[in-house]
Amino acid sequence: LELLKTKPSWSVDGTFYAAPIDFEQILIIGVQEGHLFTPCAYAFLTSETTAAYTHAFRALKALGIVNDPTTVSTDFEFALSNAFLA
Numbered sequence: 001l002e003l004l005k006t007k008p009s010w011s012v013d014g015t016f017y018a019a020p021i022d023f024e025q026i027l028i029i030g031v032q033e034g035h036l037f038t039p040c041a042y043a044f045l046t047s048e049t050t051a052a053y054t055h056a057f058r059a060l061k062a063l064g065i066v067n068d069p070t071t072v073s074t075d076f077e078f079a080l081s082n083a084f085l086a
Contacts, residue, residue: 007031009071
C-alpha cells in the first residue's frame with residue numbers, strides 16, 4: 001500500500017474469471033513504473049457499477065491512501081473511469 005501513497009502512475013483493472021463465487025470481479029490497483037506493474041491492492045466487487053468502484057476507492061482513502069496520481073491507466077470501462085474522478 002505504501003507504493004500507492006508515493007508513486008505518480010497507477011494502473012487499475014478488473015478480472016472476472018478469477019472472482020470467487022458471490023463476487024462479480026476482483027479489482028486490482030497497482031503502480032506502473034516503465035514496463036513493470038506492481039499490484040498493491042485488491043478489492044472483491046459484487047457489481048461493475050460506478051458506485052461499487054467508488055466504494056473501493058473510498059476504502060483506500062480510509063486506509064490513508066490519499067495520493068493524487070498524475071496518471072491512471074484503465075481499460076475502456078466507463079464506470080471505472082467515472083469512479084476514479086468522483
